[in-house]
Amino acid sequence: MRRDLTCDHVHRWRGRNGVTLTEVLVAMVVLGVGLVSVLRALSTCMRTASIIGGESVAEEAAASMLAEIRENPQLLLSGDSGVLEGRRSDFQWQREILETGEPGVLAVRVTIRWTSQGVPRDYSLATLVEMPRY
Numbered sequence: 613m614r615r616d617l618t619c620d621h622v623h624r625w626r627g628r629n630g631v632t633l634t635e636v637l638v639a640m641v642v643l644g645v646g647l648v649s650v651l652r653a654l655s656t657c658m659r660t661a662s663i664i665g666g667e668s669v670a671e672e673a674a675a676s677m678l679a680e681i682r683e684n685p686q687l688l689l690s691g692d693s694g695v696l697e698g699r700r701s702d703f704q705w706q707r708e709i710l711e712t713g714e715p716g717v718l719a720v721r722v723t724i725r726w727t728s729q730g731v732p733r734d735y736s737l738a739t740l741v742e743m744p745r746y
Contacts, residue, residue, distance in 0.1 A: 663728050669696075669703060670724035670735035677705065677722045678739045685741050688720065702726045716743045 673696050681687050688709060696703040703726045710719040721738040 659729065663733075666726055666728045666733060667735060670726060670733075671737070673703065673705065674722045674724050674735060674737035677707070678720065678737060681720055681741055682739065685743050688718070688741070696724070712740065716745060717741070718743060 688707075692708070693704065693706040696705060703724060706723045706725070708721045708723070710721065712719050718741050719738060720741050721736055723734055723736040725732065725734045727733065
C-alpha cells in the first residue's frame with residue numbers, strides 16, 4: 613500500500629520539476645519590455661538634465677552680468693555681445709540697452725544663447741539701472 617502512494621505521488625508531480633518553454637518565453641518578453649521602458653526613461657532623464665544644466669548656466673550668467681552692471685553702470689560702455697568666459701564656447705551673450713522715458717534710468721536686457729542637442733535655446737533677463745549723475 614505504501615508503494616502505491618509513492619508511485620501516485622511521483623506520477624502527480626512528474627513534469628512539475630521545471631518550467632515550460634512557454635513560461636520562459638513569456639518571462640523573457642516581460643523582462644524585455646521592462647528593460648526597454650527603463651532605458652527610455654533613463655534616456656529622457658539624461659536629455660532633461662542636459663537641457664536644465666544649460667538653462668542653469670544661462671540663468672546664472674545673465675544674473676551675474678546684470679549684478680555687475682548694477683554695481684558699476686560704466687560697464688554699459690563696454691561691448692554689447694560676446695562669448696561666456698570659462699564656459700562652453702557655445703554660450704554667447706548679448707546686451708541691449710533700452711530707454712525707459714525716465715531721466716537717468718535705463719532698462720538693460722541680457723540674453724544668453726546656446727545650442728542644446730541641436731536645438732537653439734535662449735534665456736533673457738532684464739533690470740533697470742540708474743545711471744550716476746556727475
